[in-house]
Amino acid sequence: MSIQFSGTNLACFRGGRSVFSKLSFNLEAGSALLLTGSNGSGKSSLLRIMAGFLTPTTGSIKWHDGLIYDDPEAHYQRLHFVSHHDPIKPVLTVRENIEFWANLRGTADNLHHALKAFDVTKLSNIPGRFLSAGQKRRVNLTRLIASPAKLWLLDEPTIMLDSSTVKRFEELVEQHRENGGMIVVSSHTVLGLNGPEILKLDDFRSEENLDEPIY
């Protein structure tokens, strides 16, 4: 199978400190990449670089043969990003929250199916402020199903989730991969994924630092 999403020779500096360098990755349709590493090893930074939030200090990221920076909107259309935050408005209901994000991507037809996926149908008319942390996370993950995207970039998606929801999440990820989707996920806990490639970020740590620290 051909490589769809790749990064070569990536390096990242944050606040004058080198986080990682000489990092490369390749993803094919249906593959999963698991990012592991100690705190501060750059898992979140790498995911942000992949999403196009941050530009790497060196190296480049390509989708097929084109650089993602050449057409950022096309890149955004094909990815879903889940960060530490759950962007759920306290005054809007669960359904309205999900609908908003799905509409922005131009697809809100999948909503009924999506609400079922993470079992939030019963919550759909409840305002966001009454949700628990785990429920918020479930609503946030529902976005993944509500509007399809090829590439999922997930930063610790399973924290706060109960074990049955984690299982459900793993099933949905496998389903996504069977349909040719790709996933990059950072996690401290062991996820039951089918043969993921593992990228240990601690291996790419480098000691080069800028001379002057930045405050």
Next chain:
Amino acid sequence: MNRFINIIRHELKLILRQGMDCIMIVMFFIIVITLFPFGVGSEPKMLAKISAGVIWVAALLASTLSLDRIYHPDFEDGSLELLCIQPLAIELIVTAKVTTHWLSTGLPLILAAPCLVLLLDMDKDGFLVLILSLFIGTPTLSLIGSIGAALTLGARRSGVLLSLLILPLYIPILIFGISAIDAAIFDLTWRAPILMQSGLLIGTLPLSL
């Protein structure tokens, strides 16, 4: 275009469900203006003379108060970063946010202005030009303010910093707004300052986006 309307509808829904925020801004505007007769004395001639300035300055302050609402809640809950990686131009998102800011602060202030004009005994000719200049000036306030709100995201004491950054930039709008009203009161031509204000609006439009 649908997505643009979607954002505006979303933002308006948020504002309506938190309706008190909007009402508080208008109340602030009214209270600031009612303080003036107590401060400078209730002589009608005096009040009529300062009325244009008082209303404009109060509108500036009221609009500044609500600026952190444009981006800050979204910044805190992660919506802002997610909005930045949606498949639509970021300029559209900013336009939608500024438009809803104006609808939720500028417009209510304009609607409240007629009662305050009575309170300050403003001249009838001045009143119409005041409303016109507010209609042109308040969107400019929202536009310039959104730059400040975006710059101060993540800063400590961002409210004070925001005022320090933004209020000096409001001076031209204030000057032309007041000179238009004064011109109308003294039967001079008020077209020039109003056109200058429109120019400011059109100039800040591309700058803020």
